[in-house]
Amino acid sequence: MSTTTAAFMSSRRSPEKRGGDLSRRTEFRRQKPRILVVCEGKVTEDQYFNRLAAFFKASSVDVTSCDVEGIGQDPVSVVKHALDKRDRAAQKKGEGYSQVWCVVDVDQHPNLEDAILLAKRNNVRLAISNMCFEIWVLWHFQDHNSYATKDQLVEKIRVHIKNYVKDLPPVFPFGAHEDAKARALRAGSATVGARTNNPGSTVWAVVDAIKRARTPTVRATTPRNITNRHDSKRRN
Template sequence: MLVVCEGQVTEVEYFEGIRDYFRSLPVDIRSCKVIGLGRDPGSLVDHTIRERDKKEKEARAQRDANIAYDEVWCVVDVDDHKTLDQALIAARQGGINLAISLPCFELWVLYHFEECAAACGPDSIKRKLRKHIKDYDKHLGRAFPFANHEVARDRAQRADPDHCTPNRKGRNPSTNAWLIVEVIRQSGRSR
């Protein structure tokens, strides 16, 4: 599994932490193997397709299907990106799963602590996170409650019940980052 993130800190720390929580070793999370590129969604999807294709080529050359990725995900925020619609089309056409958070990925992190059902912006989410993570500055800290992933999923589903598939933009607030967590969880169980 490959997870490529728009963000370079929070997303990477989260998915590496959840991978370790479930002991899911075959998860390649970029920018430390969860790739955090700090790019716009269109560029992120293009990069992800190239990464996936490179691994598939390597798998064919070595005649080892285990080298290729079984699942490929991109993690993006809605923000004010002008390339989100282009990224959605490219992801669908390229066989990439896009997890989208509105307004930002930190909403998924917040759901590990509390509900958030009213429309909001990134600043209000970060303020709320500071109540739960002392001096929150994008880093999650060692004591992050990864075990709350199911509660977080339930909160995300209550906030936007229709945001339950990849390559779909939900309403504010919404996140389908829980889809990636489910795949990582299943990967850990199959080992």
């Protein structure tokens, strides 16, 4: 066996000499942020975020760790549910969430400010829509920058989604999420976790978080020394 071949085989047997256990480093590189999204609404919001995750996956975006739940309760109950689920997940190896989002409406909830304080104290991110989530849905289709009730927003959505009540159609323009974000920002919805004006929504921040979840925490790299030795062996 030549000296060059022996050195190459030795390097394969001892990856720690080249900067650590490659299998453990590879496992770390493959980790994605785990995101929990808990929604006030059971239908529209749940459908939106689950299908959005599928949309990004179809575009080579891996957000399979995004866990979405719609529980149909008031904002404080939504935040408490998210905290309970986060704490239970943290007790299981590899199941903890790196981000927790609650998606709520201003609507007629008297305890919204309590939910905002509870979320802030517990590092939970809050996305608030005013009057309701329907404004975020509408902004995928058109501009709207004047005060509107939920019923008025539903009527406007029906121009684009026939007979809309709560269910989203099988084909929804998720690709227009950047347009919706631009409209939200123009309406003054730039501060995440705060009550927005009517109309307003900071749901764009949840969408951005899910979109970023496709990126590994550490970029994968090719061990150059091994690659170079393979090339050298072929040339010899």
